[in-house]
Amino acid sequence: MSSARLIDWIWNSTFRYTVALFAAIAATIMLSLVFAYVTTSRELVSLLDGLIIQESDAIVAQSTEGPLTIYEERLRQDPRRYKPTGLFSASGERISGNIVEWPAGLEVDRAPIQVNIDRFGPDWRMIQPSRALARRLADGRIVVVGWSTKDNEQTALVVERGLIFGLLPAFLLGLAASLLFAVRSQRRIREMQLRAADIVAGDLTQRLPIRNSEDPLDKLALIVNGMLEEIQTLVENLAGIGDDIAHDLRTPLARVRIGLERARRTAGSVDDLHGAIDRGISGLDHAISIVNALLRIREIEQTRRLAAFDDVSMAEIIEEVAELYEPFAEEKNLTINVGVKADIIVRGDRDLLFETIANLVDNAVKFTPPGGSVDLLLSSTETERLFRISDTGPGVADNERDLLVQRFYRSDRSRHTKGIGLGLTLVAAIVRLHGFRFDIVPAEGFTAEIAFPS
Structure with a gap:
């Protein structure tokens, strides 16, 4: 395919409209996935916040009674490393737990927020994005309860992969469909151009091709063919009118001419000449009446x-x-x-x-x-x-x-x-x-x- 043909296809309205349609579909899919991701993330965050508040309430309640067994149990039962937990002094110094230092931006006795927690284990250390809150205990110490948002990140990864592996085939399919529609449209337009060239060359019997469908090109072709029918009829009528005028005017004009020539040769008196002239005037009036009637019809049909x-x-x-x-x-x-x-x-x-x-x-x-x-x-x-x-x-x-x-x-x-x-x-x-x-x-x-x- 030549570059000129490719440019023609790209600028073809059918191609552009089809690409725009698939782009709109792709945008709709993308927005749907983003909406699903945002909604799911919010639900997960709300769920995590609820769990954090519930566990922190239990620890605070237990601090008025004695040992913090719930706190210790939370530290032990965390095989997936989802639950960062730490105990800090009133001034923010670490006492125990798996949190290295006080998370930046975290305030005591406020709603859970998103923070980056510096967490460690027996042989590892990591920065863990989490939802967390800090609660003051009965003895003045502060407990930090968090929950990793790793699941949210995995959800985001799934959405990203869905966008990539879902939209790419859709885009390729849309591009292929756009090229196919453009080729079909160009072929039909080419057929119409060839027929139109024959019509311009003078063959008024030609008509634009029709496939008997509800396609817009078919509807346009039907309108144009109707116009061509009317034009052909008008042209044929004009051609016939010329012949008819020549035929109908020739007889009265020839009669006038013959009568005048005969009068010039044979008239023996002024009365004979007057009679010939009167007959000539009558013949000319008849010819004029034909022209006037034709002009009247033309006025009615066209004005x-x-x-x-x-x-x-x-x-x-x-x-x-x-x-x-x-x-x-x-x-x-x-x-x-x-x-x-x-x-x-x-x-x-x-x-x-x-x-x-x-x-x-x-x-x-x-x-x-x-x-x-x-x-x-x-x-x-x-x-x-x-x-x-x-x-x-x-x-x-x-x-x-x-x-x-x-x-x-x-x-x-x-x-x-x-x-x-x-x-x-x-x-x-x-x-x-x-x-x-x-x-x-x-x-x-x-x-x-x-x-x-x-």
């Missing part, structure tokens, strides 16, 4: 006019649109039936929602044969709130329902009807902006629904 959202009554909008199109329906001998069974209040842009309903009614009036009807229904139940529009026109084939909201798509029923093929695209864009649902329902004639969230 997200959420600032103008307010509570809007759909019943009012439907009645206003029906009243607006009533004269056009009468010209074609059509009937517009309005059924408002509930006033649904939604959160949205009133102008855009009015435009949505108007587009749907305009299409229905435009494509319904004379003598037919257009039905507008606003209803609300416990399970759904929706607006439905249906007409008695030629309807839409099943395989065309999903295509109608695409830009410039013209169904068979509208092939010979004047229009630019963007009305339902505009409706779908506005509905998506508001978070509603737009469906073209299979039925006789044309039926569409807008479902509002409850």
Whole structure:
């Protein structure tokens, strides 16, 4: 492994987080052992202090009666050399016992303390850390009773060994696990980098690899793949829009050009030229209407006019649109039936929602044969709130329902009807902006629904 790769692994966040985790575990173990050691030491000290006080009380009590047999017995019965004991004069000079001299810092008739006692035997001498106290006897002499804290030192040694032999394997295991996680993380990141490089190179069909787990990288990959899906759709739509614009603008512009050229060659009067110019203006207006409709759709899809959202009554909008199109329906001998069974209040842009309903009614009036009807229904139940529009026109084939909201798509029923093929695209864009649902329902004639969230 190169030094650069090793540095990358060390700086890898997974490696660092894993090391930090094991360090935290090691610190917890260490603190637990230290706590156990401190608690045990305190318990041992408390136990020793109790024994020392008990034995010193017995010696003091016996000093009022005669010989100090308890003192002598304590000196004799000490095979493990745990019990330093000495008898001193009132001035602190040694009289008897196994203590060489008065322990420094020890005061008479006080609580037991930790001292270093200079102790001796038949052929040895040592400094012995002990808990000890000094008590004055009835005749004025002073007895020093102690107890070695050797067990505490052994406990400390056990704790130290536990820390060394317990934490070292844990540290090595943590280091190995950190390296393993870092290698796996680096491998996944490398795979993602390669896929991302292909995407940057222009292959928008590529997606980041996913292992179908709850891993954070998987969750991030799912989000990024969703973004890539949307980007791919937008790019494909942009490419398709360019072709559609070129196709739809070429026909009216070519018609205008041919008409003007023909008028220049064949016009015999000013009226003929005026007629050619009028037809040219009409063709240009048609081309401009296509551009304006595309700009309108782009504005709705990208600017997200959420600032103008307010509570809007759909019943009012439907009645206003029906009243607006009533004269056009009468010209074609059509009937517009309005059924408002509930006033649904939604959160949205009133102008855009009015435009949505108007587009749907305009299409229905435009494509319904004379003598037919257009039905507008606003209803609300416990399970759904929706607006439905249906007409008695030629309807839409099943395989065309999903295509109608695409830009410039013209169904068979509208092939010979004047229009630019963007009305339902505009409706779908506005509905998506508001978070509603737009469906073209299979039925006789044309039926569409807008479902509002409850």
